[in-house]
Amino acid sequence: MELSDWFKEFEKGIASLSPEQRSAFFSECGKNCVDGGTLSIYRKLYEDAEGDMDVFFQLANRLPGVKGEVVEKGRIYYLTFLECTCHLCKKGNVTTPLLCECSRQSVLYSLQSLWKGRDFQVKLCHSILQGEPDCKMRIEVEFVR
Structure with missing residues (x-):
């Protein structure tokens, strides 16, 4: 089996997962x-x-290739990536936009690592793998624990 065939099956596998399962994965x-x-x-x-x-x-x-935006001070932000930095995508191994859940999770993890005790909601607005010119995430600060 070629590596490219393996990644096609990988894409099928993640497509079969529920949104909750993909988030966990x-x-x-x-x-x-x-x-x-x-x-x-x-x-x-x-x-x-x-x-x-x-x-x-x-x-x-x-940061090169990154745009930050304050929508509502202390509460709502946008983080935009002007290019896809995922190695799996850059090498052409994976092309499904479902992989963008990994990026969403990485932003969420980063924010929670930096601001311990705060909850964030990170929503993928659109992505390069969806055919858009950039990847944009909406970040909302939930509350302080």
Whole structure:
């Protein structure tokens, strides 16, 4: 079996999962992905912003290929990625937009790692794998525990 055939079956497998199952599955994938380096970049932004979420999302604009936007101070933000950074997609192995759940989970994990005790809701607005020019996530701060 060719590796490309394996990935086709992988795509079929994740398509057969419920949204809840995909979230659980890609939660581990997302953690592994950002723990490999992206989280340290976010941590540096967090430190530069002195934990201020509004400043953090403004500083995100300094990162190459990233746009941060404050929609409602302290509550609602957008994080936009101007290119897909997923290695599976960049190598052409996986093309299903269902894989974007991994990115959503990685953003959620990163935020919860930086702002412990806060709950976030992260919604994928659209993605490059869906045919859009960028990947945009809407982030809402739920409450402080």
